[in-house]
Amino acid sequence: MIIGITGGTGCGKTTLLDMIRDRGGLVLDCDEIYHGLLKTDLDMLAAIEARFPGTVENGTLNRKKLGTIVFSDPDALLDLNRITHAAVKREVLRRLEAGPELAAIDAIGLFEGNLAELCDVTVAVTAPVEQRIRRLMARDGITEEYARSRIEAQHDDAWFRQRCGYVLENSDNLDAFATKCLAFFQEVGIMDTSIFNWRT
Numbered sequence: 001m002i003i004g005i006t007g008g009t010g011c012g013k014t015t016l017l018d019m020i021r022d023r024g025g026l027v028l029d030c031d032e033i034y035h036g037l038l039k040t041d042l043d044m045l046a047a048i049e050a051r052f053p054g055t056v057e058n059g060t061l062n063r064k065k066l067g068t069i070v071f072s073d074p075d076a077l078l079d080l081n082r083i084t085h086a087a088v089k090r091e092v093l094r095r096l097e098a099g100p101e102l103a104a105i106d107a108i109g110l111f112e113g114n115l116a117e118l119c120d121v122t123v124a125v126t127a128p129v130e131q132r133i134r135r136l137m138a139r140d141g142i143t144e145e146y147a148r149s150r151i152e153a154q155h156d157d158a159w160f161r162q163r164c165g166y167v168l169e170n171s172d173n174l175d176a177f178a179t180k181c182l183a184f185f186q187e188v189g190i191m192d193t194s195i196f197n198w199r200t
Contacts, residue, residue, distance in 0.1 A: 001190045002096070002103045004119030006110040008154045010132030010147070012170040013125045016181045017106055025102035026095070030115070033091050034084055047083045052076070071153040085113035092118070102190065108154065111163055121188050124160035127170045
């Protein structure tokens with residue numbers, strides 16, 4: 001079973017991913033894969049620099065500089081995604097070659113990157129915008145303005161709800177959201193939820 005997990009930045013998908021990982025599932029964080037490829041995929045890095053001159057300094061991507069560009073320009077964000085999605089999908093496919101019994105693909109671009117087609121089930125994790133802003137500020141050490149610009153550059157919750165088979169709203173505390181995750185596992189029939197030993 002391959003579960004595709006998506007939703008805007010700051011929605012708090014980590015709890016769901018941790019629960020799958022605790023079960024022994026393979027978790028593929030596409031953001032993490034992308035940043036790994038920035039160190040190993042020289043062709044992708046060169047393409048980013050060619051499209052966004054000055055964003056690569058001494059062989060290293062300046063993420064905030066690139067973010068300032070793409071999160072304020074939808075066309076620029078589309079161009080960046082075109083460059084990165086194909087490379088990320090190739091790496092995801094490579095990691096799935098072993099045929100794990102349970103795997104999760106965590107990707108904000110699950111549909112745009114043609115990763116949803118690899119999944120048996122898709123689920124969107126959503127959360128109120130103001131909660132997401134607070135999470136991003138605390139997690140990434142960024143300003144409220146920058147956090148808000150990142151969120152506004154992405155699809156809204158309705159976009160994800162329309163495309164995913166399931167939706168988990170993460171607007172409560174950790175215990176409440178973990179309970180929703182367990183109910184989701186039970187509903188899709190991928191495992192016996194009694195094997196979970198979830199601790200908050």
